Amino acid sequence: MEPTNRGNEIKDMDPCITEKTAGSKRQPLNIVWRNVVLMTALHLGAVYSLTLIHKSHHLTWIWTVFYYLFSAMGITAGAHRLWSHRSYRAKTPLRVLLAVMQTAAFQNDILDWARDHRVHHKYSETDADPHNARRGFFFAHIGWLLVKKHPDVKEKGKLISLSDLYADKVVMTQRRYYRVAVILMCFVVPTFVPYLFWGESLWNAYFLAGILRYCATLNATWNVNSFAHLWGPKPYDKTINPSENMGVAFSTIGEGFHNYHHTFPHDYSTSEYGWRLNLTTVFIDFMARIGQASERRKIPPEVVLKRKQRTGDGS
Numbered sequence: 001m002e003p004t005n006r007g008n009e010i011k012d013m014d015p016c017i018t019e020k021t022a023g024s025k026r027q028p029l030n031i032v033w034r035n036v037v038l039m040t041a042l043h044l045g046a047v048y049s050l051t052l053i054h055k056s057h058h059l060t061w062i063w064t065v066f067y068y069l070f071s072a073m074g075i076t077a078g079a080h081r082l083w084s085h086r087s088y089r090a091k092t093p094l095r096v097l098l099a100v101m102q103t104a105a106f107q108n109d110i111l112d113w114a115r116d117h118r119v120h121h122k123y124s125e126t127d128a129d130p131h132n133a134r135r136g137f138f139f140a141h142i143g144w145l146l147v148k149k150h151p152d153v154k155e156k157g158k159l160i161s162l163s164d165l166y167a168d169k170v171v172m173t174q175r176r177y178y179r180v181a182v183i184l185m186c187f188v189v190p191t192f193v194p195y196l197f198w199g200e201s202l203w204n205a206y207f208l209a210g211i212l213r214y215c216a217t218l219n220a221t222w223n224v225n226s227f228a229h230l231w232g233p234k235p236y237d238k239t240i241n242p243s244e245n246m247g248v249a250f251s252t253i254g255e256g257f258h259n260y261h262h263t264f265p266h267d268y269s270t271s272e273y274g275w276r277l278n279l280t281t282v283f284i285d286f287m288a289r290i291g292q293a294s295e296r297r298k299i300p301p302e303v304v305l306k307r308k309q310r311t312g313d314g315s
């Protein structure tokens with residue numbers, strides 16, 4: 001089935017339409033030292049992992065790249081385009097696969113991820129935005145995970161409808177078993193596959209396919225919140241911060257067209273350019289071809305063009 005424009009049917013309950021909150025109440029930073037220690041250790045571990053590359057089996061490198069794409073796809077096609085934005089529909093087998101892949105990315109469970117992301121779209125660049133880029137590069141990138149959330153995030157977040165997620169058995173099952181599942185999918189599976197199948201040492205496999213790969217997917221994801229919210233052209237809406245960033249699009253398998261995405265949050269491709277720098281769209285289209293995905297929402301080209309002429313920066 002071809003991509004569709006499902007129109008305004010759920011516009012009224014739509015968490016993706018941006019609202020601005022009045023004023024800005026700065027809070028004292030309430031640092032969560034446990035997160036600071038864990039994130040520092042993770043990044044030091046990732047730097048150390050680089051020294052192991054030349055000592056490891058070439059199949060371990062391939063596996064590490066594959067597992068990067070596997071876990072990234074769980075975020076892009078799953079947590080983001082399916083569960084946060086409902087930009088297409090997925091049958092149960094695909095939803096199960098995406099939940100497994102999303103667990104491998106260890107970025108909180110689907111419900112928490114989608115809740116924060118819906119709040120991010122609705123209250124973008126305000127105190128209610130969990131990674132408000134107006135608080136600077138560091139806060140938007142990683143700092144927001146190292147401190148208690150601003151009270152506005154929780155207050156406004158309570159107003160967001162999550163009923164679709166609570167009604168999704170796959171989402172709720174993942175949430176129930178998340179702690180065990182995340183250890184299994186983020187660390188145990190990527191470590192044991194190289195060890196069992198081509199005799200890689202557990203040490204090398206853990207640091208490359210576990211630690212380095214995890215750290216890389218996290219930073220690629222955070223780049224959307226930092227780089228793509230601070231710099232770059234705005235061909236669709238010059239009045240908002242999110243921008244187009246091809247480097248980010250490449251490393252996030254299609255999520256760097258961020259000015260387009262914030263202008264048209266329901267487009268399943270998050271871009272007007274189809275498969276260009278967008279492996280996630282290739283994946284969703286393939287899933288539609290084999291009958292697992294349907295009702296891909298697409299903004300008609302003439303609507304995109306009019307919007308560019310009306311509010312774009314001409315780039």
Ligand code: ST9
Pocket residue numbers: 032035071072073075076080106107108112115116117119130144145146147148149150153154155156157158217218220221222224225251252253255
């Ligand atoms: C990670 C997530 O990295 C990354 C997400 C990035 C999103 C990017 C989006 C970009 C676009 C898409 C592109 C994708 C590209 C992918 C490319 C892949 C290569 N609404 O959170 P708590 C309430 S995770 C409503 O503890 P604190 C609620 O009652 C990394 N209510 O707040 C909640 O209880 P419950 C690994 C909300 O205490 C309660 O508050 N994980 C909301 O302030 C407490 O919630 C970590 O590092 C809301 N939005 O603590 C863990 N939020 O949940 C990091 C909260 O029971 N997190 N409430 O309902 C934490 O440790 C804590 O959350 C904290 C804040 C310390 C940051």
Ligand code: ZN
Pocket residue numbers: 080084085117121261265
């Ligand atoms: Zn989004």
Ligand code: ZN
Pocket residue numbers: 120224225229242258262
């Ligand atoms: Zn954004």
